[in-house]
Amino acid sequence: MIPDSTTIRNAAREVVSQLIGRPLKDGQRLVTSGLIDSLSVLKLIGLLEKKLLVKIPPETLQPEDFDNVDLIVETVQRVAIPNP
Amino acid sequence: MTFNSVPYLVFLAIAVALFWLLPPRFRRVFVLLTSLAFYASWGLLFVWLPLLVASIVYVIGRQITSDSARQKRWMWLGITCVLVLLIFFKYRVFLLDNLSVLGISVSAHTLSLATRIAFPLGTSFYTFEAIAYLVDLRQGRVKLPSFLDLCLFFFFWPNILSGPLVRARELMPQLTFQKDFEPRFCFEGMDRLVWGLVQKNVIANLLGIWVDKGFAPNAPGIPSTIDGWFLAVAFGLQIYFDFAAYTNMAIGAARLLGVTLPENFRQPYHGATPPEFWSRWHMTLSRWVRDYLFFPLNAKWAGAPFPLYVSLIGVMALVGLWHGAGWGYILWGTLHGAYLVIYRIYESWKTAWPSLASSAMASGLWRLLTLVAVIAAWVPFRAATLHKAAEILSAMFYRFGSGRAYGSTFYVFTAAITVFCAIEPWLMGKLTKLEVQAGAEGPSPFRILVRPIAYSFGLLLFLLFYEHNAQFIYSQF
Numbered sequence: 001m002i003p004d005s006t007t008i009r010n011a012a013r014e015v016v017s018q019l020i021g022r023p024l025k026d027g028q029r030l031v032t033s034g035l036i037d038s039l040s041v042l043k044l045i046g047l048l049e050k051k052l053l054v055k056i057p058p059e060t061l062q063p064e065d066f067d068n069v070d071l072i073v074e075t076v077q078r079v080a081i082p083n084p
Numbered sequence: 085m086t087f088n089s090v091p092y093l094v095f096l097a098i099a100v101a102l103f104w105l106l107p108p109r110f111r112r113v114f115v116l117l118t119s120l121a122f123y124a125s126w127g128l129l130f131v132w133l134p135l136l137v138a139s140i141v142y143v144i145g146r147q148i149t150s151d152s153a154r155q156k157r158w159m160w161l162g163i164t165c166v167l168v169l170l171i172f173f174k175y176r177v178f179l180l181d182n183l184s185v186l187g188i189s190v191s192a193h194t195l196s197l198a199t200r201i202a203f204p205l206g207t208s209f210y211t212f213e214a215i216a217y218l219v220d221l222r223q224g225r226v227k228l229p230s231f232l233d234l235c236l237f238f239f240f241w242p243n244i245l246s247g248p249l250v251r252a253r254e255l256m257p258q259l260t261f262q263k264d265f266e267p268r269f270c271f272e273g274m275d276r277l278v279w280g281l282v283q284k285n286v287i288a289n290l291l292g293i294w295v296d297k298g299f300a301p302n303a304p305g306i307p308s309t310i311d312g313w314f315l316a317v318a319f320g321l322q323i324y325f326d327f328a329a330y331t332n333m334a335i336g337a338a339r340l341l342g343v344t345l346p347e348n349f350r351q352p353y354h355g356a357t358p359p360e361f362w363s364r365w366h367m368t369l370s371r372w373v374r375d376y377l378f379f380p381l382n383a384k385w386a387g388a389p390f391p392l393y394v395s396l397i398g399v400m401a402l403v404g405l406w407h408g409a410g411w412g413y414i415l416w417g418t419l420h421g422a423y424l425v426i427y428r429i430y431e432s433w434k435t436a437w438p439s440l441a442s443s444a445m446a447s448g449l450w451r452l453l454t455l456v457a458v459i460a461a462w463v464p465f466r467a468a469t470l471h472k473a474a475e476i477l478s479a480m481f482y483r484f485g486s487g488r489a490y491g492s493t494f495y496v497f498t499a500a501i502t503v504f505c506a507i508e509p510w511l512m513g514k515l516t517k518l519e520v521q522a523g524a525e526g527p528s529p530f531r532i533l534v535r536p537i538a539y540s541f542g543l544l545l546f547l548l549f550y551e552h553n554a555q556f557i558y559s560q561f
Contacts, residue, residue: 034360034363038374038378038379042379042382042383042386045386046386058383059383060222060223061223062223062379063379064375
């Protein structure tokens with residue numbers, strides 16, 4: 001089952017804060033501001049998959065799909081598939 | 085018509101005036117016709133190529149949107165068709181030349197036939213935009229528009245020749261041209277346009293005189309160490325000001341029509357690390373490479389170190405090849421790939437030794453190393469042959485020699501432009517602050533007096549340094 005948006009949001013905030021090494025501000029741009037690069041986006045995907053127990057197939061994704069927490073929630077809800 | 089020519093400026097003034105006089109419903113067709121006229125001014129015969137690219141995207145795009153079971157196959161077919169065109173027009177001579185490496189000999193007649201076909205300008209740019217369009221269409225990020233709108237997207241004259249490389253989703257919604265005229269379009273457009281003219285004619289072209297001489301294949305022997313460094317720095321500055329000038333004029337022309345194109349430069353030589361340099365240099369190409377090449381490639385391996393390093397070098401070598409069909413460009417790209425790999429390895433050390441992350445000395449050293457490495461990589465990019473590049477690089481790094489082969493103007497001018505680059509962020513900050521203080525939003529004295537004076541001075545400089553038929557470096561790519 002795909003987690004609800006609040007769970008995804010909380011997981012995203014935690015994982016991003018872990019990646020950037022400080023708490024995430026509301027509405028903060030991640031990729032377009034240069035705060036994280038495309039490799040960090042791949043790390044972010046891996047960490048979210050572990051935390052939410054889902055699979056996020058990256059082949060139809062672009063780094064800017066993870067540009068802020070709202071977009072991360074939207075992207076995960078759109079493409080994630082539950083782990084078998 | 086080059087952007088830095090009087091005929092182009094006349095064309096632009098007439099086109100912009102007519103554009104705003106026309107009712108909005110006629111503007112799309114008008115911009116398409118002016119774009120066709122602009123592109124045809126370079127060679128009437130080549131208008132069919134962007135038209136063919138637009139047709140391929142349209143036909144394949146229809147299949148992608150209607151045949152959901154085979155979307156991926158259609159996308160790859162479209163990408164292959166577009167790449168075949170790019171390879172044929174840009175790389176055929178390079179490929180034929182290098183077939184001998186594989187033991188295949190090509191007759192002189194075939195080679196001479198291949199060299200006779202000209203390279204249509206802008207091909208590298210609009211083919212990359214077409215690839216991005218097909219991928220975005222398959223990923224559901226864009227819709228397939230009418231054929232007329234698609235042609236308008238590919239032919240849009242401000243950016244058809246050398247970018248910025250735009251995504252359909254950021255440009256197409258603006259190409260409806262429904263906005264009413266606002267005075268700020270004029271100010272913002274003219275700011276970029278006039279600054280672009282000065283950057284090109286006063287800075288880039290002047291530096292080009294010495295650079296052409298120093299990098300020519302018949303330039304005498306190994307230069308002195310100081311000349312080697314000055315030549316490399318001068319070319320680094322020339323290509324920056326040349327391409328930034330083109331970009332400013334492209335953004336300016338689009339702005340005069342009320343369209344916003346993405347930025348391409350953010351004081352690139354202030355980049356403190358190799359990845360930061362690439363987030364400031366040719367930003368729209370970096371973004372394209374990241375979204376359509378690097379990210380999908382590494383997503384397959386989840387960013388594992390070995391595939392990551394191989395892909396960094398491979399992708400950057402391709403970026404070099406994209407610039408031109410020559411080993412110098414490939415070497416330039418490969419060097420940048422190596423710089424990125426070295427920086428990634430350093431980053432993995434930072435996790436093991438956190439003191440490195442906070443060390444001011446380490447970050448200062450990286451800033452210096454990045455600048456030196458970027459300047460050194462420009463040498464094979466510009467040199468006519470790899471042998472010439474090796475001569476200049478050896479003079480810079482280990483065959484130390486004294487002497488100066490140029491007049492003092494070269495050294496003073498290059499040093500002055502270097503200082504200008506160093507203080508550019510500070511200057512821009514001051515200028516912005518000044519404008520805000522003067523009331524940037526209203527009819528302030530800054531707008532009414534200072535801007536027209538600055539524009540007149542800029543145009544005067546442009547005319548004083550006017551050089552007939554001076555091409556932009558990136559128009560060859």
